[in-house]
Amino acid sequence: MLAAVRAGPSVLPGFLVRDELAGGRLVQILPEWQLPSGGIYTVYPAARFRPPKVTRFVEMLVAAEQQKGEGRER
Known part of the structure; x- marks a missing residue:
């Protein structure tokens, strides 16, 4: 996907x-527009019994979403 973006306009x-x-x-050509x-x-x-790797994966997703939210507030 990154190669396509480098080749021309993309979203x-x-x-x-x-x-x-x-x-x-x-x-960024339209900074006010967001997905x-x-x-x-x-x-x-x-x-x-939930495998530990499933629990860790869900925790990783939650942490990433929280970090993403903190980035918007700045």
Whole structure:
């Protein structure tokens, strides 16, 4: 996807191109426009024992979403 963006105008979520924008390799042409936010949903079967990797993955998603929200407030 990044190669396509470098080749011409594209629409991608900011987290995919953050480093490219910061490094000046890409230029944001419509800074007031944003993709609609939809949140993140995790779906997994109910179980008495949930594998630790599933729990850690969900925790990682929650932390990333919280960090993303903090970035908007600044």
